[in-house]
Amino acid sequence: MTETLVKVDLTKSAYENENVHNRWHPDIPMIAWVKPGDDFKLECYDWTGGQIKNDDSAEDIRDVDLSQVHFLSGPVGVKGAEPGDLLVVDILDIGVFEEQQWGFNGVFAKQNGGGFLTEHFPEARKSIWDFEGLFAKSRHIPGVRFAGLIHPGLIGCLPSRQLLGEWNTREKALFDTDPERVPGLANMPYAPTAHMGRLQGDAAKQAAAEGARTVPPREHGGNCDIKDLSRGCRIFFPVYVDGAGLSMGDLHFSQGDGEITFCGAIEMPGWAHLRVDLIKGGMAKYGIKNPIFQPSPIKPTYNDYLIFEGISVDEQGKQHYLDVHIAYRQACLNAIEYLKKFGYTGAQAYSILGTAPVEGKVSGVVDVPNACATLFLPTEIFDFDIKPNANGPIQAVQGSELPIAFWNK
Numbered sequence: 001m002t003e004t005l006v007k008v009d010l011t012k013s014a015y016e017n018e019n020v021h022n023r024w025h026p027d028i029p030m031i032a033w034v035k036p037g038d039d040f041k042l043e044c045y046d047w048t049g050g051q052i053k054n055d056d057s058a059e060d061i062r063d064v065d066l067s068q069v070h071f072l073s074g075p076v077g078v079k080g081a082e083p084g085d086l087l088v089v090d091i092l093d094i095g096v097f098e099e100q101q102w103g104f105n106g107v108f109a110k111q112n113g114g115g116f117l118t119e120h121f122p123e124a125r126k127s128i129w130d131f132e133g134l135f136a137k138s139r140h141i142p143g144v145r146f147a148g149l150i151h152p153g154l155i156g157c158l159p160s161r162q163l164l165g166e167w168n169t170r171e172k173a174l175f176d177t178d179p180e181r182v183p184g185l186a187n188m189p190y191a192p193t194a195h196m197g198r199l200q201g202d203a204a205k206q207a208a209a210e211g212a213r214t215v216p217p218r219e220h221g222g223n224c225d226i227k228d229l230s231r232g233c234r235i236f237f238p239v240y241v242d243g244a245g246l247s248m249g250d251l252h253f254s255q256g257d258g259e260i261t262f263c264g265a266i267e268m269p270g271w272a273h274l275r276v277d278l279i280k281g282g283m284a285k286y287g288i289k290n291p292i293f294q295p296s297p298i299k300p301t302y303n304d305y306l307i308f309e310g311i312s313v314d315e316q317g318k319q320h321y322l323d324v325h326i327a328y329r330q331a332c333l334n335a336i337e338y339l340k341k342f343g344y345t346g347a348q349a350y351s352i353l354g355t356a357p358v359e360g361k362v363s364g365v366v367d368v369p370n371a372c373a374t375l376f377l378p379t380e381i382f383d384f385d386i387k388p389n390a391n392g393p394i395q396a397v398q399g400s401e402l403p404i405a406f407w408n409k
Contacts, residue, residue: 003040005019005073014195022194025159030074030075033076047154056128058106070154070223077243081244081278086279086286092231094150096268104267107262112183115260116258117333140351150251153225153249168189191205219238225252238288238291255354256354305379324371359375
């Protein structure tokens, strides 16, 4: 029988659970130790720790306290792991809790996190997605149903003290270039809402004051939001501290490449079954400073796509030099405008691109001055034909919209 190292009670606050944490710091104690070759299970809260409810209001999305996130299960120590090794993690299985067969997607208010297209969608919105085995559908977005590719948005190992210092120094330098920017350029350490796992007393207070926020991906892995890290995937993580210190959370039922609405996947609590191993000295052997992975052999099979292009010319017509960020934004905006022709609102289309298994690609970065990014939208997820034809688009979905909450603080 595989041991469950972390169990969560969704009726209680994540702050009451000593086997989770919401900051990165090398002093956070291991919650358990395993050997290379061992397998185990971890249960996880949703990334907000239960702040979002299954209802038709977006007020909880508007009011969510982002200084609390993400709540991570772990860290798990691996015996014999040393700095410079590679921790090999196999995701054997991953799934939803029987008692919560739903998840949520959020468009965050510009003043509270924002998103990839926050200038176009500045207010908070929410969609609830019900799970039907492998599939998800939403009462807030009619006409669409797709198979999920369940994965952890966030998984990684503890940083060394040196690496933590590098993170805080470089992110503070960026933050200081425009400290009043909304949304902010980076998220600095913030002690009041830190949960440092089993670390207690003055040591916990000190670590909370310098612990790195979990929002971005970094050299150790972290919040990479790679949808292909699903069951059957193998990941190779750089090890920076003795024992490695593996933690994970932020589970997604499904996500489009880029997680563009920020809370851009179908977020959920759930569980994962993992196995670990070690490659001694693997970082130097393979020249690795960021994780690499082998994707899952299991993924939703869609054979027909519409592919939307974007180039590095922004919405005001300004030319940028090989800017793939702007190019992908334009590809997303082009897809949204297209879907609006079938009766979706812009916010509904935005949510589809964040939750459905769309493929984002950097298609060209050599043809100056324009980079080309593409978004592959599977046509088979819709229950009507979205392909262009001589008769024009049908008005397939009318009269619905995502719940919205206006910023009034």
